[in-house]
Structure formats: C-alpha cells, structure tokens
Amino acid sequence: MDFNDNQKEADFRVKVREFLDKNAKKRASSKSTSANAAAPETLRGKEAQIKALQDAKIWQAKKAEAGFAGILWPKEFGGLGGTPIEQVIYQQEELNYFVHSGYFEIGIGMLGPTMMVWGKDEDKVKYLPKMLNGEEIWCQLFSEPSAGSDLAGIKMKAEKDGDEWVLNGQKVWTSGAHFADYGMIVARSDPSALKHKGLTYFFLDMKTPGIEVKPIEQISGSSNFNEVFFNDVRIPDSQRLGNEGDGWKVSLTTLMNERLAVGDPAGLDFDEIFEITRDLEVEDGLAINNSEVRQKMADWYVQSRGLKYTKYRSITALSKGQTPGPELSISKLVTASKMQDVSSYALDLMDMGGYVLDEQNAILNNVFQNGLLFSTAMRIAGGTDEVLRNIIAERVLGLPQDTREDKIKPFNELPSGK
C-alpha cells in the first residue's frame, strides 16, 4: 500500500500544476480558506452572478485550450482522451486554486457524453467543442412539477407534426436555464404506451420561440434554477436523440454519468468545524475541550476520512485499469447529511450569534450559515437520500424491488396526485 503516483501519473500531475500555477490563483494552504470562497451558486445579487459567469467562461476557455476541460473526452471533440485517474489528479490539483467550473459540469459531465452516444456525427462536431470550451452552456430539462425522483413520470407533451415536433408543458428545477444556450429534454410522445416506453429525447436551442424561463428564488435567496415553460415550441426531428419511444434509454445514459459528474463540493467538512471549535467558547471553556463536542467531532472525522479513503480505493481500481466497485455510491448520501449536521452544530456552538449571516460578522465569513441552507439542496438534487438508499438496497445489495403498478399499466391509466 502506498499513496504515490506512478511515473505516468506523476508526470501528468506536474503538467497540471504547471498549467494551474501559470493561469490561476493559488489558495492559501488552510482548507478553511477554500470554504471561505463562496460557490457562485450562493452569491446573491445579479451583478455578482454575471461577473462570476464571465470569469468562469474565461477560465474554461483556457482550460479547454490546454486540454484539461475534457480529460475523458475523445480528442476529436477537443478532449484529452485521457484516463479516469488523470481526471482525478486534475480535480485534486484544481481544488487548490480559485477557479470555478460548476457552470459547465452538467454539460461536460452528463449531456456531452449523451450526445456522444446518441447524436449524429455532424451534431457532435458542431456542438461538443463549444460545450467543452464554455462558449455554449447546456442545461438538463428533466424534472417536472409532477415528476422528480420518478423521472419517467413526466408529462411534457411531444407531438409529431411532419418533420417537426411540438412541445407543450412545463419543466422545473432546471439549473442554469436562465443563462443556458442549449438544453436536453425528455418528453412524452405516447401517453397510451407504458410509462417507460412512451418517452422521446431531444436537444434544443433555448432561444427557440415559445420557451419561457422563470427563475425560482431558492432557500438561500439566490436563483440558480428555474421553471421553464413550453408553449407550442417547434423543433426539427433532426434534434431527436435516439428513436421515438427510446427516451428512457437515452435518459439513463445521462443519469449514469450524473454520479461521475457530481463531484464533492468544496469546503464545509470536519476541518472547518475543527477549526472553529478551537476559537469558540462554551460554558466550560473552549469548545474543543468539551467532551460532548469531542465525541461529535470524532464521528464527523471518521465519516469524512472514511469517504476520502473510499475514494482512494476506487482510484486504485481505476489506476489498475479495473472498474471500481459500487463503494462510491455512498458518497453523496454521506456528504450531504454530514454537511447539514456539521453546519447546524457549528451554529449551535456560536449560540446566540449563530444566525447572523452577513459575511463581515459571521465566523469564518458565513460558511456554516450558508451550509445550513445549501445542504438541504444537496440531500435532494441528483437523487434524494431516499432514492440513493433505494439504489444501494436494490442495485448494490440485490434486495427485491417493490411491486410496481406503474410498470404494467399504460401511462394514461396511472393515478397521479399533486
């Protein structure tokens, strides 16, 4: 056992560092500093958000030019044609710098790979390089008011009209729709078919007439996701991915990549709360000297490091050219709740001052206050805690599925509630 790079990995790491040193600003070594830099998702105010997006686009262009934007992407679309382990090395190194690529993750991580599998060659050449270098941003139009966890339950109507499709209905929670240039969408083309059989998948220009994007104000007060309304939106049949009725299959390609794409969010972990317990006082002195505090800290430490070493196990499998086991399926489930618990406990330690949110007055700026709010989204987005437990139980442990009526009856005969 060792934690060293092999020669090829070490060479790659050197190249990555050279690139980052030359083009980005390094963070101070303390991990808490990384938590200080609020993710753009939590920025409030329109101007701050526009500026953050511009900066990110400039950075993404540089990254793409150097080949690091799409390490796993094939060279023909501007990628590096690299290995998963190289991707991991890049991510590890980039964490040490003040840069943000969150805007492009859904496209590069999920939607691009979907187009690679299901798209036509001319479309791949036309769209993928610009997706990679940040020139064009893509969003994922999946969830609807009546279908989130149960994605196959969507109702968005897709009706064929000659060489075109006409879309009517509503999407919701669409991250980035307010600045996205393109989107990928799944819609119901045959309501009388079985639920999973009547879907068709498309990509579209967000400027197509009939699309209306309305930002939704979030818990945190900022707006990163949206309602998107479709009113007789006409798109050519050439923008269909996969056959008519194969939308579920195509969606699975997107969702399979989701787990790989959703990385660990920076900051807010054991290290941040450990830092403040050495400053804050409780009834019997410094928080870190209080035995209840110490017991809780130990729990979070073993969760945090347990996840880190779990990742190391997967990386080891990757670097040996093997497929990692299912162990990483625990990652978001553990991370999200840990973040919520750590945040909440940190505020308890701050006691009466704990609910102050403004950056100047809150401890460690306001990472814990923001963490309290943001962690709630983490437990929902990209598969809720409950759905992730179902997945572990059924796909990893092989426990029986529940009996499901929605698999045997046509969609338009299924009950639907709120």
Next chain:
Amino acid sequence: MNFDFSDDQKLLQEQARKFLTDKCSRKLVRSVLDNNNNQYSKELWQQVVDMGWTATAIPEEYGGLGLGMLELCVIAEELGRSLAPIPFSSSIYIFAEFLKAYGSDEQKKQYLPKIASGEFIGSFAFPETKGSPRANNLNSKVENNKLSGKKLPVSDGQVADVLIVAANSDNNQNHNSLSLYIVETNQDGVKEKLLDTLDPTRPSSEIEFNDASCSPLGEKGEGWSMIENILNRAAVLFAFEQVGGAQVALDEAKKYSIERYAFGKPIGSFQALKHKMADMYVKNELAKSNAYYGAWALSTDSMELPVAAAGARVSATDAFHYASKENIQIHGGVGFTWEYDCHLFYRRSKLLSLNLGSIRKWKENLISNLEKRNIT
C-alpha cells in the same frame, strides 16, 4: 496510488476464507458457546497454527514467517467473519506485539518461538475494576520482583500460558508508576477463575497473583505509553475483525429478508428494511476504508498510526454495532432466540468494542491525537 492489498495478500484472504468456511462452522463456534468448560476450540487453534497464521508477523529469527502486518490484517478480517472461537487476538495482536516492540532479545527468544508455534498462548492483564483502567484504580504491585494483585477481566486468561501484566513498580500509583511484567501462569502464585461474560465464545477470567515471579518488560515506569502504542496496533487488527463481522451480519440480514415473507411479499422489499440495510452498507464501507488506512499506517510504522488506529476503531465499532443490532431487528422474534445465529454477532460486536476500551474512549483518543498532530 495503491490503496489496496497485493495480489498475494488477496490470495491469502481467499485461502483463509475457504479454510475457515470449512473448519470454523457455526457448529464449532457453538460448541464453545454451549459448553462452559470448553474455553476455546483446541481443534481450530491447532489447525490455525498449522496454517502458520500464529507465526505470520513474527520475525523469522524468532521462529516466525516474517510476513508483514498487512497479512495479519487480512487474516483478522476472516477470523472476524467466522467468529473464530480461539485466543488469536490475545496471543498474536497483543502479547506478541508487546514482545516484538519491547522485549529484550532474550525475552523474544524465550517466548516468540513458542507463540509462533502455538505451544504457548499469551494474553494481557490490564483492568482490575468494573470501570475503565486508570492510574488510581490499578492496585497490582511488584515488590522485590514479586507480583501481587487481582486482574479482571483478562481475555483468555484461563488458557494463557504467559501474560503481560500491568502493575505498579512503586508506591505512588501515579502516571509514572505503571510498568509491565511478563508472568508465566504455571506457578503457585497465579490463580485463574473463569468469568461469566456477554460472549462465552471468547471467554475471560479473573486472575489473582500472590507473590508471583515476574520479569520486567521494557522501561520501568513507561507502562502507560507502551500500552497505548500496543493498543493502537491492536485496534487496527480488531477493526478488521469488526469489519468482517459487520459484513456477515449484513449478508445474513439480507439473506433472511429475501426468504421471509410477510403481507404477501419478501420483507426485504419493505423500504424501512431496505434503508436499514443500505445504512449498514454505508457504515461498513466507511469502516472498511478507515481500516485500510489503519492497515497502511500499521504496516509502515507511520507517525499517523495513533490517528489512523483510532479512526479505524471508531468507524468499525460503529459499523459492527449497527449491523449486529439491526440484523436481530430484521429477523424479528427468531432473532432473539438462542437457535438463530444473530446473537453470536451481537455478543461478539459488544465484546470487541469493549475489549480494547470503549468507543467513547477511542473517540477521545482520536481527537486528542488530532490536536497533537495539529500542534506539531
């Protein structure tokens, strides 16, 4: 990065699993559980010795195989899975490690070959009271090279041929008074009495010393720090036993939940149970990863050992406790019977979690070692 066991070590694991599936049946475990005089399985012990497991991490010059601690971790996980009713941890993870770390050349020559060959079983006599061992409640004492006092509980005390005993070497009974001694049990001044404990498959004793002959191990007055070091090393190995036990508890819960029907379906299709088992899986994976890190620190004699060992210990204790208690819950009424095996895991889980000190103590160790690391 190579955060995995080697192919040879994996082969060893495969062999060990096959061997124990064959030789350490539940029937054998129960033969020790059901018979109060059967304090361990002599039959299994002899076979384990013949496999060379007791010699694994003992240097060749002292009659061992000279393999590393990683091999021992692999074996530990398998012993944990099979609930092996043998004094392996006392003799190998603890006694042999004390000798390897602090024994004089002469002491090593005297004991390690016998431990490696299984001729001697060793153990460690530390606590004396119902609570946690502390300077002010350890009364055993050595005067003129004679040991007197009473130790309780001592794991495998009734079958041990030789013990490491923690006793005061002066009258102050403070932090610098504690020293370690090697004591052979086959002498007039040593009396053992078997205790009733939560897990009769791994019995413990009360041992009384009356002017027993003993020889000092390591530096006088350094008892606490030597104990801390060896318990850290043992904690990693215990963590592997716990991880092994937790995995089997999950496997058995899963198997039962697929076979047992209620309300017209397998109980394993009820989400409340599925989510419990998903949580078991999460805890088990975290524990396994933390144990791997402990194995790395142990095998490289890293400065990280105190933190890595405590992390492995806390995580594995939590995982095994959860898996063993929820395994009973998933079994319903039969889970509470002597006949079903659930209780074997529940008992073993609590025993392993207390043997080296409770989880709350190890959480405290973890944080205080993190604080130390932060200062340096």
